[in-house]
C-alpha cells in the first residue's frame with residue numbers, strides 16, 4: 001500500500017481524535033519503521049489494519065466505522081492531491097463508474113507498485129448504481145467511506161449499503177447507492 005494512504009490515515013487520526021492518540025496507536029502497532037512513512041514509499045497493508053484495530057481499542061469505535069471515516073477523509077484529500085481527475089461536468093455516478101477503467105489506471109502509472117481493488121458496476125435505474133468490489137485486501141469499509149466522500153463532494157444525498165455477494169462466481173462486496 002502506498003505511503004500516501006498511511007500519511008493520510010495518520011492525519012485523519014490526528015485531526016479527528018488527537019496527536020496523543022496517534023502516538024499511542026503508532027507505539028502499539030509495532031510498525032517496522034516506527035510510523036515514519038513517506039508518501040511515495042510502499043508498505044505492508046497489514047500495518048494500516050493494525051493501526052485501525054488499535055485505534056478502535058483506544059476510541060471505542062468499531063474498525064468498520066473508523067475505516068469509513070477514513071475513506072471520507074481520503075476522498076476529500078484526493079480532490080486536492082489529484083485535481084486533474086475532477087472536472088466541472090462530472091456527477092458522482094460518472095466518477096464512480098470511472099474508478100476501475102480510468103482513475104486507478106492513471107494512479108497505477110504514477111505508482112507502478114500500487115495494488116488496486118477491482119470494481120464492476122451496474123446501473124440498475126437512473127437513480128441507483130451498484131458497485132461490485134473485489135479485493136483480497138478486504139478494504140470494503142474504506143470503499144464505502146470513499147463512495148460517501150464522493151457523494152459529499154458532488155453534493156448528492158444518496159444512501160450507501162453494502163452486502164456480501166458474488167460477481168461472475170467470485171466473492172464480491174455489493175455496494176448499492178440509491179435514494
Ligand code: HEM
Pocket residue numbers: 001002003004005078079082085096099103104107113114115116117135136137138139140142143144146147150
Ligand atoms: C481521485 C480518486 C482516487 C484516487 C486518486 C485513488 C487512489 C488510490 C490509491 C493511491 C490507492 C492505494 C493503492 C496501493 O497503494 O496499493 C487506492 C486504493 C484503493 N482505492 Fe482508490 N482512488 C480513488 C478513488 C477511489 C474511489 C472513489 C473508491 C471507492 C469506490 C476507491 C477504492 C479504493 C480502495 C477500496 C482501495 C484499497 C485497496 C483495496 O481495496 O484493495 N478509490 N486508491
